[in-house]
Amino acid sequence: MTDSPSARIERVGDDLRDRGFTVDTHGSPRIARDGPTDLTGVDAPLAVASITDSNPLTVISAVAAAAHDGRVPVLVVDQHDYDQVAEILSSPFALAGEQDSLRQFYTVEDRIQLTDDSFACVEGYGPLSWAESGSTESPQLHLTVGEETVAVLDSVAGLACPGPSPAAFRHRYARNEDGRFLVSEGEAVVGDYSGVTAMRADGVRPVPLPLVPEHHVRSNGHLARAVLVATVEDGVVRYTGAQ
Structure with a gap:
């Protein structure tokens, strides 16, 4: 039987106390202080937070928040999410991939607002990806739909x-x-929709x-990369660092 998120947090807190940490009993994240450094290799308090999904933005936001506050992130996850969370945090850290020092990125649901207050969109149903391309010293950022590059920015x-x-995108809305959503190509309106759902049905995506x-x-960043992923199985806590 899988423990609840609150039960996992409590068990990890108990384990950290057994290891010599002083653990706050309230708040989120739980803060563990004054313990040995052998667990993380970093002399800093720990921020123990429950992660209830393996969405890359969820994971990296929790890591960033802990690091910003001067703490090592300890992400407590369900065993079913472990592989996905560990992959996000493994080398290359927080990246979908890397080849010849050029990065491939995860995507998040945030939309791209343009300088005229419209939003970028693309036509087509193929897989969408962002990646760097060109010189490793000054790589461009390419947006690809299927095998076609549909937008290029000078850099991230x-x-x-x-x-x-x-002008960076062929289409915008x-x-x-x-209250209608108008899709434009240059100065011409090429689509008129009741909303984003109707746009998507017609193959137009934000x-x-x-x-x-x-x-x-x-x-x-050194605290972020010292992140630990904690899982609980049969009452036993396992910690795994970024690989």
């Missing part, structure tokens, strides 16, 4: 506020005064934002 910095130019690690883990 092009995603930062105020966001990309509308915005809500008009009547572009998801790539999960760029440094845009989330902005400080204390």
Whole structure:
């Protein structure tokens, strides 16, 4: 029988106390202090948080929050989520892949707002991916649908506020005064929909934002990479570090 998230947190807290830590009994995350450093290899308190899904943004957000506060993340997960969470945190850390020092990114549900306040979208049903391409010293960021590159940004910095130019994407969409979603190509409106669901049904998708690690883990990267994944089986706690 699988323990509940709260039961797993309690068991991990008990285990850390047995190892010599002082563990706060309230709040989320639970903070463990003044324990030995052999568990993480880092002299810093631990932030013990329950992760209830293996969504990359969920995982990296928890890691980033702990590191920002000067703590080593300890992510307590259900055994069924362990493999996916461990993969996100393994080398290459927080990346979908890496080849010749060029990175492939996970995507998140956040949409890409353009400088004219519209949002980027693409046509087609093929798999969508973000990856760096070109020189490792100044790589471009490519958006691919299936085998076709549909957008190119100068770098991941092009995603930062105020966001990309509308010209960076062939298609974009915005809500008009009547609440309709209008899809544009250049200056021409090429689609008129009641909402995003209708857009998707017609093969037009909002572009998801790539999960760029440094845009989330902005400080204390050494603490983020010292992350531990904790699972509980038959009352026994197992800790695994990023590989």
